[in-house]
Each structure stands twice: as structure tokens, then as C-alpha cells.
Amino acid sequence: MDKAQDAFSIADLAREFSVTPRAIRFYEDKGLIAPARDGLRRIYSPRDRVRLKLILRGKRLGFTLREIQEIIDLYDAEPTGEAQLRRLIASCQRSRAALRQQLDDIQVTLEEIDAVESQCSRILEDLNLPPKAD
Amino acid sequence: MDKAQDAFSIADLAREFSVTPRAIRFYEDKGLIAPARDGLRRIYSPRDRVRLKLILRGKRLGFTLREIQEIIDLYDAEPTGEAQLRRLIASCQRSRAALRQQLDDIQVTLEEIDAVESQCSRILEDLNLPPKAD
DNA sequence: ACCTTCATTGACCTAAACGTAAAGCCCATG
DNA sequence: CATGGGCTTTACGTTTAGGTCAATGAAGGT
Numbered sequence: 001m002d003k004a005q006d007a008f009s010i011a012d013l014a015r016e017f018s019v020t021p022r023a024i025r026f027y028e029d030k031g032l033i034a035p036a037r038d039g040l041r042r043i044y045s046p047r048d049r050v051r052l053k054l055i056l057r058g059k060r061l062g063f064t065l066r067e068i069q070e071i072i073d074l075y076d077a078e079p080t081g082e083a084q085l086r087r088l089i090a091s092c093q094r095s096r097a098a099l100r101q102q103l104d105d106i107q108v109t110l111e112e113i114d115a116v117e118s119q120c121s122r123i124l125e126d127l128n129l130p131p132k133a134d
Numbered sequence: 135m136d137k138a139q140d141a142f143s144i145a146d147l148a149r150e151f152s153v154t155p156r157a158i159r160f161y162e163d164k165g166l167i168a169p170a171r172d173g174l175r176r177i178y179s180p181r182d183r184v185r186l187k188l189i190l191r192g193k194r195l196g197f198t199l200r201e202i203q204e205i206i207d208l209y210d211a212e213p214t215g216e217a218q219l220r221r222l223i224a225s226c227q228r229s230r231a232a233l234r235q236q237l238d239d240i241q242v243t244l245e246e247i248d249a250v251e252s253q254c255s256r257i258l259e260d261l262n263l264p265p266k267a268d
Numbered sequence: 269a270c271c272t273t274c275a276t277t278g279a280c281c282t283a284a285a286c287g288t289a290a291a292g293c294c295c296a297t298g
Numbered sequence: 299c300a301t302g303g304g305c306t307t308t309a310c311g312t313t314t315a316g317g318t319c320a321a322t323g324a325a326g327g328t
Contacts, residue, residue, distance in 0.1 A: 010275075021275080026316055040276055040323075057239050062196025064314070075250065082261055085254050092251040099240050099247075105191050106233050106240070113233075116209065117226040120219050127216060145304075155305085160286060174293075174306050198284070 008044040010035075016049075017056055027055055030065050032072065061102065071095070142178040144169075150183075151190055161189055164199050166206065195236065205229070 005012075010021045027033050028042075033051050035042040044052075051072065058068035074092075079085050139146075144155045161167050162176075167185050169176040178186075185206065192202035208226075213219050 020317080022318085023316060025276085030315095042275080057243065059315095060196070060236060060239050061243065062194070066314090075246075079254070079257075082258065085258050085261075089251055089254050089258075092247050092254070095247055096244065099244055102194060103237070103240055105194050106237055109191065109195065110230065110233055112209075113226050113229055117223055120213070120223050120226070123213075124216065124219050124223075127219075143305085154287080156288085157286065159306090164285090176305085200284085 006046055008049060010042050010044070013044055013049060013052055017052060019056070024052065027052070027065065030069065032065060032069050061099075140180055142183060144176050144178070147178055147183060147186055151186060153190065158186065161186070161199065164203065166199060166203050195233075 008016075010024055013019075014021045014024060024033070025042075028035070032055055033048055035044045035048050037043065054072055054075075055065075055068055058071060059065075063071070074088055077084070077088065079088050142150075144158055147153075148155045148158060158167070159176075162169070166189055167182055169178045169182050171177065188206055188209075189199075189202055192205065193199075197205070208222055211218070211222065213222050
């Protein structure tokens with residue numbers, strides 16, 4: 001008995017990922033996702049769900065929807081020609097460079113935050129331990 | 135002879151960080167930076183320069199200007215009261231959580247990109263090595 | 269038959285982050 | 299002196315990412 005569903009309503013996904021249905025429809029408008037339909041209603045497959053997950057991860061990384069679209073298109077491409085392949089590889093390398101830059105930014109920021117926080121902690125201790133020590 | 139300048143024009147900083155003067159003024163409008171003035175002209179100190187650097191790093195990390203403002207304000211706070219300190223620490227922890235999430239997102243994405251790329255490379259080799267082998 | 273709930277489309281609205289003129293100040297230089 | 303370069307403000311335009319109605323439809327309960 002697999003618990004895994006194979007169809008989701010828009011509300012399902014909205015709940016699961018804490019976004020509004022409006023946002024999900026908006027992504028569809030922008031061509032980022034294309035669920036099946038039952039009449040008017042959207043029906044999302046597990047693949048669609050993964051796509052949405054990718055979209056949201058892209059957003060957390062600060063990509064625009066257009067960029068995310070390009071990335072997803074790349075993923076899906078199944079590139080045929082050699083030129084295509086080479087372009088895809090080049091694109092991968094660019095993405096990696098950007099992500100490495102972000103990694104670096106994050107690391108630096110984390111260190112600074114650690115510094116601030118431990119500084120705070122020390123001050124707090126100094127305030128509390130020796131209330132009237134001299 | 136220290137090469138380090140201690141005053142910069144808006145164009146200096148714009149060049150150095152590859153942003154437009156307009157953008158820098160916009161950050162000032164939003165209260166993110168407050169250079170000195172010589173008459174009308176803005177004069178940026180090394181501290182201002184660091185601030186701008188922080189702003190741009192924040193942007194690369196996908197923060198909004200408002201969020202960046204809050205973060206910078208925290209950095210600058212020199213918090214006095216114990217309550218302030220505790221709130222700052224709490225804020226640090228939230229930031230760290232968000233950054234860790236981003237770290238994770240980036241790592242996953244990097245792995246996926248690596249997979250795509252090496253897949254591409256393999257296909258390319260298959261295309262080139264055995265042009266008519268049987 | 270009626271009501272409620274959920275989903276859909278369409279229209280308009282908003283905030284963020286600038287871009288893009290337009291017009292003026294200040295100063296050096298031919 | 300007037301011209302050019304760099305900086306300034308003011309103001310309006312643009313793009314992105316949705317929010318917020320409003321009207322409509324289809325499904326299910328009583």
C-alpha cells in the first residue's frame with residue numbers, strides 16, 4: 001500500500017508548499033508548469049509536483065521566474081544535437097559559477113552572524129555573571 | 135604610502151561594484167546608506183563603501199532591500215539593553231536558519247547540475263568516439 | 269431546488285527595484 | 299564666455315511577482 005498519491009488538486013499543493021493557489025496559477029501563466037485538466041480543473045501529477053518544488057527552490061535562491069523557466073527547460077530538454085549539448089554544458093558551468101558565488105556569500109555571512117551572536121552572548125554573560133563584582 | 139582612499143564619489147563606487155549611480159541613490163532613498171555631502175555631492179567614506187558591499191551581497195543572496203536594511207541595522211546596533219541583546223540573538227538564529235536552507239538548496243542544485251552536465255559529456259563522447267564503430 | 273464549497277477566468281491593483289529622460293548646478297578649460 | 303563633464307533632483311515609466319475582487323461553474327449535501 002503505497003501512500004504516494006498520483007494526483008493533486010491545486011489546493012493540495014498550495015497547502016503542502018505554503019503558497020497560494022493564485023501563485024501556482026501564476027506560474028502556469030508564465031509557462032513554468034502545465035498541469036492536466038479535468039474540464040476546467042487543474043490536476044497535478046507527481047511530476048508537476050516536483051516541478052513546483054523546483055520552482056520554489058529556484059525562488060528561494062533568488063532566481064526570477066524567467067530564469068527558473070530556462071533552468072527547468074534545460075532539465076527537460078533531452079538535447080539531441082551536439083551544439084545543443086555543448087550549449088547545455090556551457091549553461092551548466094555558468095549556473096555553477098553563480099551558485100558558487102552564492103555559496104561563498106552565504107559562508108561569509110554566516111561567519112559574520114556567528115561573530116555578532118557570540119559577541120552578544122559574551123555581553124549577556126558579562127551582564128549577568130558579575131552583577132556587582134569588583 | 136597606503137593606497138587606500140578614504141573618500142569616494144558615487145561614480146567611483148558605481149564603477150567598482152558594477153552598479154549604476156541611480157541604484158546607489160535609490161539605496162540611499164530607502165535609508166540603506168547615508169553618505170556625507172559636500173554641498174550637493176555625495177561623498178562616500180570607507181564605511182559607506184563597506185555598507186554598499188553588504189547591500190550588494192544581500193542582493194546576491196536574494197534578500198529584499200527592506201530585509202537588508204534590517205540586517206544592516208542589526209549589525210550597527212551596538213545593543214544596550216538585555217532585551218535588545220536577546221532579540222538580536224534570536225534574529226541571528228533566524229537568519230542562520232534561512233541561510234542554512236539556502237546552503238542546502240544550493241548544494242542540491244549543484245549536484246543536479248553536475249549530474250546533467252556529466253550526462254551531457256557522456257553523450258557527447260558517445261557521439262564522437264564511435265562515429266562508425268560496430 | 270437550494271446552499272455551500274472549491275475552482276476557474278479576467279480585470280485591475282500593488283510593491284519593489286530600478287531605468288530613463290529632463291533640467292539645473294558647479295567647475296575647469298580652451 | 300561658453301562648453302563639456304560630472305553630479306544633482308524631480309518625475310514618470312517598467313518589470314516582476316503576485317494580491318484582490320468579481321462573476322461564473324461544477325460537485326456534493328440536505
